[in-house]
Amino acid sequence: MTQKKAIILLSGGLDSVTCLAIAQSQGYQCYALSFSYGQKHSSELQAAKKIATHYKVAEHRIIDLDLGGIGGSALTDSNINVPTHETFEEIASDIPATYVPARNTVFLSIALAWAEVLQADKIFIGVNAVDYSGYPDCRPEYIQAFQMMADLATKAGIEGNGVQLETPLIDLTKVEIIQKGHSLGVDYSMTVSCYQANDKGQACGHCDSCLIRKKAFEKALNSDPTFYVD
């Protein structure tokens, strides 16, 4: 029997490496997909490369895509600052400036194209609807709607062999994600979560992503492998 294939959307952050570890533990031959989309924190791509090599994926494809030219997000537009806070409690509850318009839809669409060519069974995406930043494209109802669309969009889909989205982290807290990854031997020091990490992959310590990560590591492991500059 040939090994089943899975595409893993690999940003280089802690969620995506956990997804990769889960897919591999389930016996999938893993294909990693990353995007150079104009993000300020391009050191996450270095992390993604390191992770892909570490996990010996079948292939790691990095797609160049100029979402920065389209603009509209603090993650890609040099005229919009990444919001920072002193403490976790100050994180705003509405959709923040770091939201990138339609990002997961764009990423999943390209994964869908690749999945059809590879005849992959699954696309793993590390979306999370519990400890997240309020992004609409991380919610279960969005994922379900994408699946319905995908089933109609492709030759494989209408022939009944369409790829299935897998969201193993969607109902987990950040603490549970770290515990899950830890149990699978994930070395989180390889990952970059910070929205404005420097060239060395060091974290600012004050963006939403840093504050969420910091709090979760303290609670989950009582230690944090991340280097924060402040």
Place this chain on the structure above:
Amino acid sequence: MTQKKAIILLSGGLDSVTCLAIAQSQGYQCYALSFSYGQKHSSELQAAKKIATHYKVAEHRIIDLDLGGIGGSALTDSNINVPTHETFEEIASDIPATYVPARNTVFLSIALAWAEVLQADKIFIGVNAVDYSGYPDCRPEYIQAFQMMADLATKAGIEGNGVQLETPLIDLTKVEIIQKGHSLGVDYSMTVSCYQANDKGQACGHCDSCLIRKKAFEKALNSDPTFYVD
């Protein structure tokens, strides 16, 4: 009152220019979106540029995206020939080798991102479910599913200001599309439909797209502005 904005997916073919003419006739400020995705018939992009200039669009964005690297289509893979036939009647009824996996999904996703930044009201796409090549992502049920997904995917969507897909050609025959465009003054000599047009934009005359176009022009206008090399 500010003028409403529309994005038009502009391939440079006859359907997309007709969409642009329709959008403009409805009073929209038009933003054209094209893709350099590794297509063999890159002269369609030259046609798109010419059309965008002719119609004085507010902006013409050409996104570079390496779908050719993913492969799986006669339109992007140099190892797969574009199928050709002697006559229209020989066109196969199943999904042909020119199908590009998830192409409309990828294009619409990026249009969705841009629409949110522009606060556009509409995305016009020239899909057609009558005289088409059997592509799954040209059918009304696919478009409806994409719309449902889009409404959940974006900040604008969940706030009730999401962009709406417009498919003015979906129920028209190719003959009716040409008649519609003709009534709006479209100069179809600017367009390129051929899947393997040469650098001058001249058509092969024998791919599915040429055969469908040729027959439709003969029926609609009793003349054809296309230069076929054979």
